[in-house]
Amino acid sequence: MAEQGRGFVPGRHRIETYGGGGFRFAEMSHRGSLLALPSGVHAIETATAAAVDEAALAPLFAEPAGAVELLIFGSGENLRPIPPALRARLREAGIMVEAMATGPAVRTYNMLLDEDRRVAAVLIVV
Numbered sequence: 001m002a003e004q005g006r007g008f009v010p011g012r013h014r015i016e017t018y019g020g021g022g023f024r025f026a027e028m029s030h031r032g033s034l035l036a037l038p039s040g041v042h043a044i045e046t047a048t049a050a051a052v053d054e055a056a057l058a059p060l061f062a063e064p065a066g067a068v069e070l071l072i073f074g075s076g077e078n079l080r081p082i083p084p085a086l087r088a089r090l091r092e093a094g095i096m097v098e099a100m101a102t103g104p105a106v107r108t109y110n111m112l113l114d115e116d117r118r119v120a121a122v123l124i125v126v
Contacts, residue, residue: 074105
């Protein structure tokens with residue numbers, strides 16, 4: 001994955017494919033989980049939805065106020081709930097969150113990106 005900082009590709013990018021332990025986007029592939037933001041795509045070190053915490057989402061909380069209205073939370077192969085403390089922190093930041101398995105999350109994220117919505121996504125590797 002191209003580097004700017006650690007595991008960051010600037011810009012908004014559709015997720016072209018997923019599975020086999022990674023994702024393909026921006027004409028490159030990445031093994032591991034992702035945090036896709038309006039400012040760019042970040043590699044994140046977590047392989048499970050339960051391990052996603054406020055620290056893992058620090059780049060999301062650093063986005064300008066109002067840049068993200070909805071976070072799509074792709075929780076892996078199966079739907080997993082978002083921890084209540086994290087849901088509360090997102091609400092505090094004015095960000096709605098919708099959890100789903102990673103496959104549907106990728107499709108939903110791409111559709112909303114195509115509609116130029118203020119969307120971000122956590123995509124746990126499958």
